[in-house]
Structure formats: structure tokens, C-alpha cells
Amino acid sequence: MQLDRIDFALLDALRKNARLPNKTLADKAGVAPSTALERVRRLREAGVIQGYHAEIDPQALGIGLQAMISVRLERHARTDVAAFDTYLKTLPEVLSFWHVAGGNDFLVHVAVRDSQRLRDFALDAFTTRKEVAHIETNLIFSFQRNARLPTPPR
Structure with missing residues (x-):
């Protein structure tokens, strides 16, 4: 279009x-x-507009901590990537995720109550998975969505 x-x-x-x-x-x-x-x-x-969303205050839901968890898979087999993708969709703590190129395979945006819950979640949700080789957690101090539309190509 x-x-x-x-x-x-x-x-x-x-x-x-x-x-x-x-x-x-x-x-x-x-x-x-x-x-x-x-x-x-x-x-x-045409699928250009894919949906409408409400931005919700995380603290109103009892969420005190957000993090970005980088996940490196053991293998890059299509079946492992697909299995991990499907698994992430089942976790209520996962707000969004990206399958990426580079040193890691997934970036996972999570929201939890506090640091203890983040630790438990990371250990239970990721380190127990056979396809996961490594995780690295980065705390999110603040978040701001850019409301501007990206500049169209010329």
C-alpha cells in the first residue's frame, strides 16, 4: 500500500x-x-494500523520493577527459536519480546513486583529451559514511548 x-x-x-x-x-x-x-x-x-493500545501505569498494577533480559540460546535451530518464542507468550510477566541478531537471541521486557520476584522469575523461567545458554538482566529505571511517527523514507 x-x-x-x-x-x-x-x-x-x-x-x-x-x-x-x-x-x-x-x-x-x-x-x-x-x-x-x-x-x-x-x-x-490494509494492516497498516495494527491495533490501538492503552498505556497503563505499572505501579497501579502492583508492578514495582521492570527489566530487559537478554537471552542467548544454546543452538540457533529453528525448532529451538520457535519453542522459546511460544514459551515467552505464556509468561504473564513478559510485556514484550524481540528476536534479535547479535550477541544475544532475544530481548525480553518483563514486569514484576520487586527485585526478589525478578530473581525468582529469571531463575525459574529461563535457566530451567534446555534451549537457554545464558541470560543477562538489565533493570529499567524509566520508560518513555516516542509518540512521533518515524520519518518516512524519501
Whole structure:
């Protein structure tokens, strides 16, 4: 799907606030409300807009600590990667994860109550897995999502 200036304006506005009323969204993109509505529908159907999310205060849920855990697998066999990917999806402490290239194979963003729970989680969830060779944990002191849309290629 080829995106134009209007699409980028709509996506930028939605990235900053996905709850904008359609009239406000149309004003920000400089188009009629009916055009904005149709464009957003088309962007959703094409899979450009993949979902809408609420940013929730972790402390309101009793989460006092977040960490990024780097995981290196024992082997890079497709079956091991797929098994570990599937396993991560079952862990409620895992907020998100990335399969990456480099010195490690996965970066896993986790949220837990406190440092004791992080220690227990890392030991129970990762070191017991046969496909895991090494883990390294980095505490997250703060998190900020960039609300700006990435600059489109020229």
C-alpha cells in the first residue's frame, strides 16, 4: 500500500492519541471527516494500523520493577527459536519480546513486583529451559514511548 501525505498525517495524529474524535483527526490531517473516516478504515484493513493500545501505569498494577533480559540460546535451530518464542507468550510477566541478531537471541521486557520476584522469575523461567545458554538482566529505571511517527523514507 502506498501511503501519501494524508495517510502520514492521520497516522501521526493517531500515534500521539488514538482516541481522537474523527472530526479532530480530520482537522489535523486537513481533510473532511468523511475522508478521515474512510482513510483510517482503509489503513486498518490494509494492516497498516495494527491495533490501538492503552498505556497503563505499572505501579497501579502492583508492578514495582521492570527489566530487559537478554537471552542467548544454546543452538540457533529453528525448532529451538520457535519453542522459546511460544514459551515467552505464556509468561504473564513478559510485556514484550524481540528476536534479535547479535550477541544475544532475544530481548525480553518483563514486569514484576520487586527485585526478589525478578530473581525468582529469571531463575525459574529461563535457566530451567534446555534451549537457554545464558541470560543477562538489565533493570529499567524509566520508560518513555516516542509518540512521533518515524520519518518516512524519501
